[in-house]
Amino acid sequence: MTDPHVPTGERLQKVLARNGVGSRRACEGLIAQGRVSVDGHVVRELGTRVDPVASVIHVDGIRVQTDSSLLTLALYKPPGVVSTMYDDMGRPGLVQYVEDRPERLYHVGRLDQDTEGLILLSNDGELTHRLTHPKYEVPKTYIARVEGSVTRGLGRVLERGITLEDGPARVDRFVLRESAPRNSIVEITLHSGRNRIVRRMMAEVGHPVMELVRMKFGTVVVGHLKPGKTRVVAGSELGALMKLVDL
Known part of the structure; x- marks a missing residue:
């Protein structure tokens, strides 16, 4: 590995503090304790300088996103909205909820038109790719109202797996x-x-x-978001999401 120190860069503790890790003094403490790594190196030297855009920084194994041009949003998609930014058929799409933002955002995966709840929007291409790639097996959690009286045994059936027209399918967890x-x-x-x-x-x-709501995507939860509203995914929440897909 090469030396992570960038002579023309910014002091590491300043970059960490600016990105919400803590006060500058607290960040100096993290560095001194060996809890910060830059480009795979554990850094203990307070004079270390880094490139805030190109350097890959982790605190306690959690990635710190220092590139201010990258943005990830959580959106509560209302029912009846399609999971595209613009729709060729004129149906309501996702762009209406981010029209005031200068970034060009893309949806991370999809929810069908009748399903509501959490969907992510981002301009971080690598994060988007990994969150949607089957290799990383990113979990999603849904609450569903279904027809009929469900028995507790159904969970075991779905966790073992059933066969659909396009192959086997199973759930990771089922709660009645x-x-x-x-x-x-x-x-x-x-x-x-x-x-x-x-x-x-x-x-x-x-x-x-009968009704379906996505409550969680990876490590991000819908929380108190109301239909049609967004919030920025940042700090430790974003770091946990990035760690989930090995960033």
Whole structure:
């Protein structure tokens, strides 16, 4: 490995403080404790200078995004909106929620038109690629209201896996939240990105989806976001998401 010190760069503690890691003095403490790495090197020298755009910085193994030109947003997509920025058929798309932003953003994966909840928008091409690549098996969590009374045994069936028309499918986790004679509420976590996978799996086992909300994408949760609203994913939240896909 090469020396991470960039003579013409900025002091490492200043870069860390500016990006929300802590006060400059607190960041100096992190460096002295050996909790900061730059380009794969553990750095303990307070005089270290780095390139705030090109240097890859981690604190306690969590990536610090120092390139201010990169932006990732969490959006609560309302039902009836398609997961494209612009739609050729004139249906409402995602661009209406970020029209006031100068960055050119792209959606990270998709939600079908009738499904609401968390979708990410980003101009970070490498992060977007990894979050959508099957290799990284990024989990997504949904809450679904489904037809009929669901029994607890259904979770074991779905965790073992079932067969759909396009091959085997399984959930990573299934929680029965509420069961009633006419409909039930279930929580499903899975990493498959196949089209309408939750709806197709539940229909296959006899419990068609009535309402579907995505609550979590990787390490990002929808939280208190209201339909049609966005918030910036930054700091430790962004770092945890990047760590999930080995950035």
